[in-house]
Amino acid sequence: MKILVTVKRVSDPEAKLKIKPDGSWIQTEGVKFVVNPFDEIAVEEALRIKEKQTGEVVVVSIGEKVVTEQMRAALAMGADRGIFVNYTGSYDSYDVANILQKVVEQEKPDIIILGKQAVDDDMGAAGFMLAELLGYPQAAFASKVEISDDKKKAKVTREIDGGLEVKEVELPCVITADLRLNTPRYASLPNIMKAKQKPVKEVTVDALGAAVKPRVTVKKLTEPPKRKGGVKVESVQDLVTKLKNEAKVI
Amino acid sequence: MVSFELSEEQALLRDTCRDFALTIMRKQDRPADESGEIPADIIKQGHELGLTTGYIPEAYGGAGGQLSALDSVIVLEELAYGNLSMTVNILAPSLMNIPLMLYGTEEQKKKYFTMNKPDQFQGFTAALVEPSVRFDIESLKTTAADDGDDFVLNGEKAFVSIADSALATLVFAKKGSGEGLAGIDGFIVPAGGFTVKEREKNQGLRALKQFTLSLDGSRVARNEVLKLSGGFANLLARARTASIALTTGVCRAAYEYALAYAKERIAFGEPIASRQSVAFTLAEMAMEIDAIRLMAWKSAWMLDKGMDAYKEASLGKRYAADTAMFITRNATQILGGHGFVREHPVEMWYRDARSFAVSEFMAIV
Numbered sequence: 001m002k003i004l005v006t007v008k009r010v011s012d013p014e015a016k017l018k019i020k021p022d023g024s025w026i027q028t029e030g031v032k033f034v035v036n037p038f039d040e041i042a043v044e045e046a047l048r049i050k051e052k053q054t055g056e057v058v059v060v061s062i063g064e065k066v067v068t069e070q071m072r073a074a075l076a077m078g079a080d081r082g083i084f085v086n087y088t089g090s091y092d093s094y095d096v097a098n099i100l101q102k103v104v105e106q107e108k109p110d111i112i113i114l115g116k117q118a119v120d121d122d123m124g125a126a127g128f129m130l131a132e133l134l135g136y137p138q139a140a141f142a143s144k145v146e147i148s149d150d151k152k153k154a155k156v157t158r159e160i161d162g163g164l165e166v167k168e169v170e171l172p173c174v175i176t177a178d179l180r181l182n183t184p185r186y187a188s189l190p191n192i193m194k195a196k197q198k199p200v201k202e203v204t205v206d207a208l209g210a211a212v213k214p215r216v217t218v219k220k221l222t223e224p225p226k227r228k229g230g231v232k233v234e235s236v237q238d239l240v241t242k243l244k245n246e247a248k249v250i
Numbered sequence: 251m252v253s254f255e256l257s258e259e260q261a262l263l264r265d266t267c268r269d270f271a272l273t274i275m276r277k278q279d280r281p282a283d284e285s286g287e288i289p290a291d292i293i294k295q296g297h298e299l300g301l302t303t304g305y306i307p308e309a310y311g312g313a314g315g316q317l318s319a320l321d322s323v324i325v326l327e328e329l330a331y332g333n334l335s336m337t338v339n340i341l342a343p344s345l346m347n348i349p350l351m352l353y354g355t356e357e358q359k360k361k362y363f364t365m366n367k368p369d370q371f372q373g374f375t376a377a378l379v380e381p382s383v384r385f386d387i388e389s390l391k392t393t394a395a396d397d398g399d400d401f402v403l404n405g406e407k408a409f410v411s412i413a414d415s416a417l418a419t420l421v422f423a424k425k426g427s428g429e430g431l432a433g434i435d436g437f438i439v440p441a442g443g444f445t446v447k448e449r450e451k452n453q454g455l456r457a458l459k460q461f462t463l464s465l466d467g468s469r470v471a472r473n474e475v476l477k478l479s480g481g482f483a484n485l486l487a488r489a490r491t492a493s494i495a496l497t498t499g500v501c502r503a504a505y506e507y508a509l510a511y512a513k514e515r516i517a518f519g520e521p522i523a524s525r526q527s528v529a530f531t532l533a534e535m536a537m538e539i540d541a542i543r544l545m546a547w548k549s550a551w552m553l554d555k556g557m558d559a560y561k562e563a564s565l566g567k568r569y570a571a572d573t574a575m576f577i578t579r580n581a582t583q584i585l586g587g588h589g590f591v592r593e594h595p596v597e598m599w600y601r602d603a604r605s606f607a608v609s610e611f612m613a614i615v
Contacts, residue, residue, distance in 0.1 A: 072258050187266055190305070191313075
């Protein structure tokens with residue numbers, strides 16, 4: 001069973017980000033970058049499926065050369081090989097889906113697992129778009145994945161408002177990983193040291209034959225308005241009046 | 251070429267160990283210190299990270315990771331940043347594995363490396379320090395007398411980590427001939443080959459089980475002798491380099507905690523960090539941490555180059571031990587009364603840091 005997993009390089013969710021003076025993007029100097037936490041969950045799930053079924057886990061990353069750092073982290077967790085799509089221009093979720101579609105057509109994986117969203121822009125769109133482009137069934141926001149004995153179907157539990165939904169999808173399919181799907185393992189020290197020896201194939205967007213035409217462009221980033229200090233009220237009556245008239249919450 | 255740039259792998263090692271230190275070790279550090287017990291699960295998870303056997307060649311059933319002294323120094327700083335007792339406990343098997351890798355016979359490697367099994371990963375430790383008021387590492391009191399097919403060991407050892415549960419202990423002793431460090435060899439003694447006396451009651455490292463051992467005519471077969479051929483000084487350099495790295499980790503933990511506290515604690519209308527006496531102290535602590543880290547890195551770099559790092563490691567260990575007292579004392583001082591109460595971890599780091607001045611062979615790179 002071949003499983004393709006996406007790995008996106010994102011700024012550390014713990015890091016305090018600053019916006020560039022011209023508002024074009026965040027300041028990246030001195031910022032730590034990590035594997036998108038939802039992608040880490042996706043890698044873990046792929047490894048668990050592989051450990052049960054045997055097969056191969058292939059990770060794919062798109063971007064500048066630095067994204068291979070995060071790809072190495074996934075390889076150190078246990079993925080078998082990587083595909084690095086070298087692209088330096090700007091792109092949106094639909095472009096990502098287009099590029100991934102071409103990778104899928106070459107690799108022909110049985111399952112494609114993505115994080116449900118990246119924690120930097122929180123778009124959460126590429127997974128859906130990829131499934132649509134491929135014409136594959138999809139199960140988004142997975143909290144449990146079970147592969148049938150004949151390896152032809154996946155039973156996916158999804159967390160929805162007020163309960164759980166269980167879907168059965170035929171393979172090949174697209175799954176996106178939610179927070180409670182699993183707890184990713186630590187890469188072991190020997191695997192970290194060996195990750196460098198694992199093959200990473202570098203390809204370009206042109207070689208893949210993917211069209212990158214961003215439909216969404218980032219115009220400007222601004223910081224959220226600074227929170228104003230609270231006020232002290234004299235009485236309960238004051239409080240209720242303010243909650244009613246100013247905050248309009250009751 | 252000298253470089254301070256970490257490779258991708260080294261950065262990943264550092265981040266992985268730091269994450270383990272913060273999310274696994276720190277969560278249990280205080281209960282472990284209070285109860286004197288490290289949860290078995292933490293030791294197991296440390297093993298699963300490949301900390302104890304990851305570097306053993308595949309030919310002997312290991313994972314075959316190439317771990318340089320510099321890699322180890324990076325790992326040790328991060329783990330000690332989490333918790334010193336847990337780090338020393340998790341890494342105890344390396345105290346025998348690494349000497350075996352460097353000096354062991356093919357037969358010994360085969361026999362002992364394959365004993366590092368998933369269910370027996372806490373198999374080994376080493377015994378060096380002796381409970382003597384005039385302990386001098388160059389003239390060990392523990393002796394190994396040549397008696398035909400065997401050597402006969404006599405003496406006492408102190409501060410031996412996990413001696414109660416280890417399958418085998420590497421005991422350092424003086425053979426009849428040979429002067430100073432060059433006369434010291436290792437002797438592999440199986441469990442039951444010595445008397446494990448009562449657990450040490452230490453000021454710090456309270457979660458770590460350490461024992462005094464009594465070797466009273468323990469017999470060690472000739473093929474169980476780890477012939478160091480003068481290599482003991484190299485092992486000591488490796489252990490002292492490890493000690494500097496561990497010290498850096500504990501110091502960084504105390505410094506970061508004190509820094510965060512000083513920025514939040516308001517006295518006389520402003521955070522105490524904005525008072526020069528506190529700010530200068532914190533700056534000095536930061537300088538010293540950088541200094542000892544450089545000492546650990548230099549010493550490790552020399553070891554990786556195959557150079558004799560005995561002097562650098564020894565000077566560094568001594569300097570780091572003093573620095574550890576300076577930094578952890580100041581960290582408790584910056585916390586004021588809060589530094590004295592056990593709700594904050596700095597008093598624990600202060601007690602743990604005291605071990606660096608009196609310990610030897612606590613870990614190895």
